[in-house]
Amino acid sequence: MKDYEIVIGLEVHVELATNSKIFCSCSAKFGGEQNEHVCPACCGMPGMLPVVNRRVVDLGMTAGMMLGCHINRTTTFDKKSYYYPDLPGSYQTTQWFAPVAVNGTVEIETSKGKKAIRIKQIHMEEDAGKLVHDDWTDTTLVDFNRTSVPLIEIVSQPDLSSAEEVVAYLERLRSLLRFAKVSECRMEQGSMRCDVNLSVRPVGQKEYGVRTEMKNMNSISAIERAIAYESARHIDAIENGTEELVQETRRWDDIKGKSFAMRNKETAGDYRYFPDPNVMPVVIDDAWFDTIRDSLPEFPEVKRVRYIEELGLGEYDADMLVESRAFCDAFEAAYAESGLAKESANWLITNCMNLLNRRQMTTDMLSINGKALGVLVKIVADGTVSHANGKKILEVMFDEDIDPKKYAEENGYIVSNDTGKIVEVVRAVIAADPKSVADYKSGKEKALMALFGKCMKELKGNCDPQLLRATILENL
Amino acid sequence: MNETVLKRLEKLNQLALTEEEEKAFLAFYAEQEEEQKALAAVNTEEVERMVHVMPVYTVVRDDVVIKMFEREDLQKGAPETMDGYWQVPRLVE
Structure with a gap:
């Protein structure tokens, strides 16, 4: 069998730490009763105009600067057409033509040493709603609380070549973004999740193999398992002809330990991106840029x-x-x-x-x-x-x-220097506990601790322990 | 534009056009393509990219939560709701 190398690119979605949504003033808080954090704008009702949350741009820039990106000083929003009930407008407002940040680098360290992973771009966008498929009524129930919650998507170049590198990359991203207070990056709550684009090719071959994408992975250990399975599946298909590899989106089932085909992979053309005429271009002037740059934390x-x-x-x-x-x-x-x-x-x-x-x-x-x-x-x-x-x-x-x-x-927590009081307490405790005194005198050291504990309790902990011990010994 | 592309667009937009509608669309797109060709012939090399007709930039707001609507009011016009959810025909990929 030939030697193969794995080629992986990641699209990491990170929910931004804002109070309100990206295009309206509804709460962006996780959870809550279904459809409590909604308004006509995030429900996609006709005639509503989105207005960009300035904090989202702040955090988009912050993430870009933390990952060594170039910041586009004029950044624009675009419509990405996608018909599904979790997107009430039948499109997602995202960034395609002029994302907030491009061309960065994240340095990772694995057992094989250090490696630079190139960042293609970071774009700001809105999240989709949540669907619950109800078997009893055979309908789908829609919750728009998450709709328009602000995200950034961090798109890497296909520079990763093992599960270990992917884990190191995700941990590095999480550390940097949490440090800069861009996001809590809590994978268990979905505030950080990633799509894994994977292909394999014989070592030395320049052309990429057939690429598959596993979407919405939200556990690092599951990602490791999915990469191991998917790369083995690709190699098996090439070496043994077990199946025909096609470019597609797949779903990882962590319980079964297998990936399953979801749909043919869409291409950019399928999304019919075009500039959103309702969202004005955002121009980042020098003062705004400098404010964000000066607020970056020490790494x-x-x-x-x-x-x-x-x-x-x-x-x-x-x-x-x-x-x-x-x-x-x-x-x-x-x-x-x-x-x-x-x-x-x-x-x-x-x-x-x-x-x-x-x-x-x-x-x-x-x-x-x-x-x-x-x-x-x-x-x-x-x-x-x-x-x-x-x-x-x-x-x-x-x-x-x-x-x-x-x-x-x-609250009486100041340590007392009143030796008279300490002696008084010690004598009272000794008088009240002749058994501990006798035990100590017969050589049981632990009995001293019992007396010490009782005295300290009487003094409410406000006594120098060494002074107390010495006083007890003097009075025994 | 051709029939294959139109079929792809129908699928993406979840539309089921009749044969007559398809013909009408193909004719419409053929006209559009001619207009596009005319536009493409114009030299725009020195024309700055324009996203909006009005020169309005950086319309932003502060990150403040304002609750303006109750769920019940927003769902008044919904054909079906259940337990506070909008209810739609089952859709599984």
Whole structure:
């Protein structure tokens, strides 16, 4: 058998982090009761005029700049004809002739080293609605909540040649776009999904093989499985003549582990693109361009190096922080306030992460006031508040924007230096628990911990642990 | 334009034209093609690309949510609805 290489190009759809839809003021929020976020414009009713959401252009430009693209300073919208009930106007408003960004590059790293993947273009467009096929009534039910929710489509050149590269590319895209707050990129909610265009050819052959497209893939592991299956199917067809390969759109069934033909692949001509006369061209002037360029975040890998080399964080801590822009923002604000890099990172990576997990929230959903976190880090580090009580204060900070020091004072969380009170509590606890005292005196070290716990409880955690331990030992 | 292209267009637009309608369309497109040829003969090399007749650009709005319509009002004119959905004939590819 000949050696084959796989040729893959991806079209990645990313839902933009806006409040409202691309062409009307309806909410772009995920979910909700069916057809609650709709108006005559996004329902395709006659006579309605779309008006572009400025934030969509901001985010389109941001994505383009993050992926090293050229930004088209005059960008236009076009109609793509497509008859299906999830598109109420029977066309999708998208960009064909002058997309917002073109000719970029994304660098990926795999076990084979670094590789640059070329970006052909990024265009802004509206999402389609959702259809529910109802077997009971044998009809189709239409929900237009998602219609006109803003998307960008990132089209790569066919530069990817393995599932590993595809995964690295998607993870890199997700990291960059989340960092720039372009999108939450949550594949499980459909805010990031991709179409995989795949063909195979003998190694050394210049011409591409027959290309198939698997649409709407929204899980990285499913994408890996689909690429393995589809490339094997192509090679089998060529080598053994098991079937005739045709250019078509296919559906991946992850349960059956197979792809199935959906329809013949449309060509650009079939969509009959033409400029949308209802949407005026958007001209990006220098001031607008500069505002977006100046707002771009430091890239995650640059932050990582800075955290390690300048702030002295370990590699693990730096890696954990740069996973999320929200963590980086909170860390930098906390460090600026406290001057304690390692401690600020620890509070985020351990205590904040625990709270997020308990609340089933992702790291990007962290909305804590970073400066206030810095105050908390400081008052715990200098012993003003115990670590245990600091964690209690942190939990409140998740829900309310409080001043942790003031909150500690008002709620009795300040560590007491009143040795008289500590001695009084220790003596009372010892008197009330002769069994633990006897156990300790007979050599059971654990009994000391029992007494320590009871004293600390009486003191509401507001005591220096070493001072408390020493006081107990003195009084035993 | 020819019959094959017209059939393809019919399929894309989900139309089922009668033989007479097809003939009428073919004649119409033949006329259009002649007009296109006349237009294509004009030298437009130095004419700037124009998307709109009026020189209006960058009509944008702020990213603010405004709810202006209730679902029930929007669905008043719908032939069929069910549980807040628009209901249409089943369509499976």
